Amino acid sequence: MNKITSQTPSQCVVLPQATLTKIRKNILGLRETCERRLEDAIAQRMAEKQMGPASYLVFVKGNEIEQNLLKKMTAVEKTYFFRPQEHYELFAEELPKTIRRKGEALVWYPGCSSGEGPASLYIVAAARSTQTAEKTVIYASDLRKEAIDKAKAGGPYSSAYALLEKGDKAAEWISFAKKKGLFIENPRDDSFLLSSAVTSSIKYLTHDLTTNAILGAFDFIFCCNVLFYYKRVVQVPIVQKLFGALSRGGHLFLGDDDLKTISEALEGFKHERQSPTVIRRPL
Numbered sequence: 176m177n178k179i180t181s182q183t184p185s186q187c188v189v190l191p192q193a194t195l196t197k198i199r200k201n202i203l204g205l206r207e208t209c210e211r212r213l214e215d216a217i218a219q220r221m222a223e224k225q226m227g228p229a230s231y232l233v234f235v236k237g238n239e240i241e242q243n244l245l246k247k248m249t250a251v252e253k254t255y256f257f258r259p260q261e262h263y264e265l266f267a268e269e270l271p272k273t274i275r276r277k278g279e280a281l282v283w284y285p286g287c288s289s290g291e292g293p294a295s296l297y298i299v300a301a302a303r304s305t306q307t308a309e310k311t312v313i314y315a316s317d318l319r320k321e322a323i324d325k326a327k328a329g330g331p332y333s334s335a336y337a338l339l340e341k342g343d344k345a346a347e348w349i350s351f352a353k354k355k356g357l358f359i360e361n362p363r364d365d366s367f368l369l370s371s372a373v374t375s376s377i378k379y380l381t382h383d384l385t386t387n388a389i390l391g392a393f394d395f396i397f398c399c400n401v402l403f404y405y406k407r408v409v410q411v412p413i414v415q416k417l418f419g420a421l422s423r424g425g426h427l428f429l430g431d432d433d434l435k436t437i438s439e440a441l442e443g444f445k446h447e448r449q450s451p452t453v454i455r456r457p458l
């Protein structure tokens with residue numbers, strides 16, 4: 176069935192389902208659940224480029240810049256602090272052990288959206304001690320530059336949404352952050368900013384997990400709620416590369432949607448399962 180997508184009242188583009196599927200599946204490797212957002216993105220790009228579906232298909236094939244743009248337009252940025260709480264609890268437990276063993280801990284949070292996740296990691300480290308925070312080196316990346324720009328600026332975030340996690344431990348960390356002035360609340364509305372103590376301790380960068388190199392020897396990698404956009408054939412090599420970027424004894428935290436991918440990706444790799452979504456590279 177052909178889909179009709181309108182741009183402006185005077186402009187109407189007919190996008191054949193076959194073209195949409197080809198771009199989603201064969202060119203971008205995205206899952207069917209992304210199709211609605213991708214369809215809007217393609218319609219917008221066809222209108223901007225004044226191209227019909229056939230010429231746009233030729234244009235996007237082999238054009239990495241355009242493919243990246245479509246991926247960025249399709250990605251959604253939903254996130255909040257301490258998501259999910261269990262991952263942060265395990266991090267709080269393992270972080271001091273890593274620092275004792277290695278002198279410092281190297282952490283990477285790819286797909287960080289507007290930065291709530293890596294900031295939560297900093298807060299957890301600071302809640303242990305100032306020294307722990309100083310010895311925790313956090314890198315945070317995302318495919319979308321505008322998300323990284325907001326993360327670097329430390330918000331603003333809406334309290335009602337950003338502090339969604341309701342667990343006891345998250346509540347403790349949130350009250351610690353407020354007491355230490357790490358959250359700067361705006362008295363005029365429900366928003367808040369992160370203090371520069373948090374943002375200046377995190378190294379932010381744009382990075383695409385599907386195309387950029389995945390290297391390093393990280394003690395902790397958090398890649399939650401990111402891979403679900405992609406088909407299994409795209410997810411599996413990313414999980415293998417993330418696992419390969421762990422130091423000995425390092426932990427990889429993945430999302431609830433990644434369970435099947437984890438089993439497929441780590442078949443034949445020596446690993447320990449700390450929980451369904453947390454994998455440890457043996458020491």
Ligand SMILES: C[S@@+](CC[C@H](N)C(=O)[O-])C[C@H]1O[C@@H](n2cnc3c(N)ncnc32)[C@H](O)[C@@H]1O
Pocket residue numbers: 250251252253254255258285286287288289292316317318319322382383384385398399400401404
């Ligand atoms: C739903 S948000 C999840 C944010 C956070 N990880 C969390 O669990 O709350 C997904 C993020 O992944 C990013 N993303 C999608 N594809 C990516 C890729 N190929 N490389 C890096 N980031 C990507 C999106 O831009 C978006 O900010």
